[in-house]
Amino acid sequence: MKRINTLALLLVLGLCYAPAQAQLKGFGIGPYLESGVPVGSFSDAYNTGWGAGIGAIINLPAKLAVTGSVGYMQFSGESNIPDLKAIPVRFGLIFRSLPIIYLKAEAGAANYTGDGADGSAFILAPGVGVRLLKFDFQAKYEAWMKSGTNGFFGLKAGYYF
Structure with a gap:
């Protein structure tokens, strides 16, 4: 799993350093901010989470695109529960059902960091x-599955160069 995460991180970082003069048609990269509201048993122990990162998108034919992102996300814990901190690395596929509206499916790994x-x-x-234009807004449900599921509804806003 760590090898996949390392390769994913290197891929996203490599895309970040692509020369600006290359101007690959249908390619975008940029920062994003996100929030997540825990649901189910996850909401019993944690409050709203906040995160930021960098994302990339490559447009493909037939209303499809490939996307990837790496970031940092933190959920504050209730009373004596330590905060949940992670570096999520995600890859996915986008289907544009209409010119500005799309459906998205992502998978990846949330690498836990910090105390515990x-x-x-x-x-x-x-x-x-x-x-x-260059702004991207998204609503999603995200599940982090390890020994049980930590799920949350999220909102994400990004800007692609």
């Missing part, structure tokens, strides 16, 4: 989004 960090969780994240 214990490995990684598998990520599944379906969602729907709107792309207006």
Whole structure:
């Protein structure tokens, strides 16, 4: 799992350093901010989470695109529960049902960090989004699965160069 995460991180970072003059048609990269509201038993122990990162998108033919992101996400714990901190690495596929509206499915790994960090969780994240010029807004449900599921509804806003 760590080898996959390292390769994913190197891929996203490599895309970040692509020369600006290359101007690959249909390619975008940029920062994003996100929030997540825990649901189910996850909401019993944690409050709203906040995160930031960098994402990339490569447009493909037939209304499809490939996407990837790496970031940092933190959920504050209730009373004596330590905060849950992670570095999520996600890859996915986008289907544009209409010119500005899309459906998205992502998978990846949430690598836990900080005090009491214990490995990684598998990520599944379906969602729907709107792309207006260089701005991207998305609503999703994201599940981090390890020994049980930590699920949350999320909102994500990004800007692609």
